[in-house]
Amino acid sequence: EPEVTQTPSHQVTQMGQEVILRCVPISNHLYFYWYRQILGQKVEFLVSFYNNEISEKSEIFDDQFSVERPDGSNFTLKIRSTKLEDSAMYFCASSEISSGVYEQYFGPGTRLTVT
Amino acid sequence: AQKVTQAQTEISVVEKEDVTLDCVYETRDTTYYLFWYKQPPSGELVFLIRRNSFDEQNEISGRYSWNFQKSTSSFNFTITASQVVDSAVYFCALRGGSTLGRLYFGRGTQLTVWP
Numbered sequence: 001e002p003e004v005t006q007t008p009s010h011q012v013t014q015m016g017q018e019v020i021l022r023c024v025p026i027s028n029h030l031y032f033y034w035y036r037q038i039l040g041q042k043v044e045f046l047v048s049f050y051n052n053e054i055s056e057k058s059e060i061f062d063d064q065f066s067v068e069r070p071d072g073s074n075f076t077l078k079i080r081s082t083k084l085e086d087s088a089m090y091f092c093a094s095s096e097i098s099s100g101v102y103e104q105y106f107g108p109g110t111r112l113t114v115t
Numbered sequence: 116a117q118k119v120t121q122a123q124t125e126i127s128v129v130e131k132e133d134v135t136l137d138c139v140y141e142t143r144d145t146t147y148y149l150f151w152y153k154q155p156p157s158g159e160l161v162f163l164i165r166r167n168s169f170d171e172q173n174e175i176s177g178r179y180s181w182n183f184q185k186s187t188s189s190f191n192f193t194i195t196a197s198q199v200v201d202s203a204v205y206f207c208a209l210r211g212g213s214t215l216g217r218l219y220f221g222r223g224t225q226l227t228v229w230p
Contacts, residue, residue: 031215045217095215102215106160
């Protein structure tokens with residue numbers, strides 16, 4: 001069964017460093033999302049992306065964050081200058097739009113630890 | 116505004132007991148979608164079910180059943196004859212009128228099933 005994949009599974013970085021989290025959505029999906037989950041808290045929406053542009057973003061998704069689809073398969077989230085409070089699990093999700101089924105399928109997550 | 120409330124933070128049951136996880140939602144949209152996701156200890160988010168606002172039929176899938184009641188804005192999830200493998204955090208989520216919009220998650224309910 002097709003699935004969303006994410007790399008790395010765990011990333012440790014120092015405060016102020018840039019990180020790029022990578023996602024490979026399900027191949028025929030065209031709508032992509034990033035969510036994050038601070039340890040023990042609820043899952044929060046960051047941004048959605050369609051047709052090479054941001055569709056919607058939350059108040060969390062400030063200028064430190066950016067997303068990109070650099071090629072036909074990858075979808076990345078970049079944090080320019082990480083802060084301690086960016087430590088969280090980051091989930092990528094994708095959704096198909098052609099069949100009328102709009103479930104968001106989530107990847108396994110990348111645990112980001114900022115020290 | 117969209118909001119999901121899962122009042123039960125933690126529930127513990129003994130194997131074979133039935134357990135119901137509560138979910139109450141708020142939305143002004145006339146069309147909306149409700150979801151349940153499971154997050155096992157390994158951390159990934161596993162899609163369980165989607166319910167459209169115009170379909171109030173309850174659903175059963177094996178040991179799982181869902182009770183959607185628009186009159187009380189609730190979408191409760193029951194596990195019958197619980198098993199240790201059901202131990203996980205369960206999230207209820209809401210998506211507003213846009214079929215591809217962001218998900219709003221509740222805070223989750225930690226279910227522990229003891230042998």
